[in-house]
């Protein structure tokens with residue numbers, strides 16, 4: 001163990017000197033003061049790893065010293081030194097926040113125990129401090145400015161997310177695959193008052209249906225054949241924090257009922273138990289699916305949808321915020337561990353911005369990572385882009401020749417639009433969501449166009 005600084009607070013010279021001697025031999029640096037006031041002064045102005053404090057001292061008592069230290073330096077461990085046989089006072093010491101207590105006198109045969117106790121207390125303090133630092137870092141990692149993008153579409157989404165982060169509201173995050181839904185969910189949690197409690201993620205699509213219930217709510221011993229032991233579910237693990245239900249659209253109707261009950265009552269029963277458990281969680285859900293369509297198809301419960309959709313946040317697809325593409329590309333290039341930072345040529349950047357990015361930010365991130373590894377030059381050029389992206393971004397419309405007598409452009413565009421919309425609808429058997437995807441339109445725009453042109457499904 002590296003050298004640690006220990007403060008001994010004791011008005012009885014004899015004991016403190018004995019203790020100092022024991023600990024010095026183990027390699028610790030020792031400072032001694034003889035009353036509570038001096039101890040608090042010393043703690044305020046020195047870096048310390050442990051305080052050993054006598055219980056009975058004139059002036060401020062040992063218990064009060066510990067209580068005050070715990071307020072200003074919660075990670076600094078304190079051990080109370082008590083007179084022989086004062087078991088009750090020892091309990092009080094623990095109640096005041098002491099790590100442990102040590103009985104006087106320090107007999108020869110207990111020296112090992114004392115040394116070990118001191119080492120353990122110091123390590124405990126270091127771990128607590130480390131834990132606090134990591135939590136702080138984790139919080140920093142999920143600040144909203146980690147979500148890169150200046151486009152209106154992204155900024156509108158972010159402003160909504162910032163407003164709702166530090167509330168207890170249930171949030172439903174929607175958006176295509178790879179748009180950053182999980183990133184948003186993490187930012188919501190780490191910018192809420194629940195940030196120092198756990199964020200527990202459940203991917204409802206990845207866990208087989210028969211396991212999901214026990215995964216969410218836990219089970220008691222013997223609940224099913226292989227349940228040799230009871231197990232805590234994710235709701236219990238998230239108690240005090242946030243549960244993130246990812247891919248909620250994939251949850252089976254059976255479980256949807258149970259989830260609805262937790263959302264309504266904040267209570268549930270573990271599998272195999274009839275005892276109701278209460279839980280204090282904030283719920284964030286996400287899906288890439290169109291839940292209203294799933295409701296129409298009777299695959300998602302409408303009542304659950306309304307419970308989840310208290311605050312909807314829609315993460316826009318990358319092709320609707322192409323202004324963010326250069327920022328994201330540079331952000332991902334900065335994150336790669338190349339020796340000299342690379343850049344992307346203007347022509348290549350234009351080409352990247354013209355790509356439709358069906359896999360959204362994740363697809364872009366993967367490509368940038370690949371380019372950074374494969375391209376040896378400082379500048380990534382057009383020629384470095386893969387064929388699918390490097391190909392000129394054109395559309396598959398056959399070239400039309402302008403008739404000698406000219407034409408009405410509006411009328412021609414109108415006809416072309418009607419023809420393409422009809423084809424998309426026919427090809428998808430009038431599934432408007434899929435037709436809208438084929439045409440790269442959002443669903444409502446397609447619905448407006450269908451109405452305006454009075455298109456009707458074939459009877």
Ligand SMILES: Nc1ncnc2c1ncn2[C@@H]1O[C@H](COP(=O)(O)OP(=O)(O)OP(=O)(O)O)[C@@H](O)[C@H]1O
Nearest residue numbers: 146147148176177178179180181182183288361362
């Ligand atoms: N605006 C952004 N700025 C920086 N990184 C982003 C941004 N959006 C997404 N990313 C990154 O892109 C990747 C995909 O994001 P994320 O996993 O949050 O997407 P998702 O919507 O949950 O996808 P899926 O539906 O496939 O689960 C992650 O590595 C994430 O860090």
Ligand SMILES: [Mg+2]
Nearest residue numbers: 178181182246
């Ligand atoms: Mg995700």
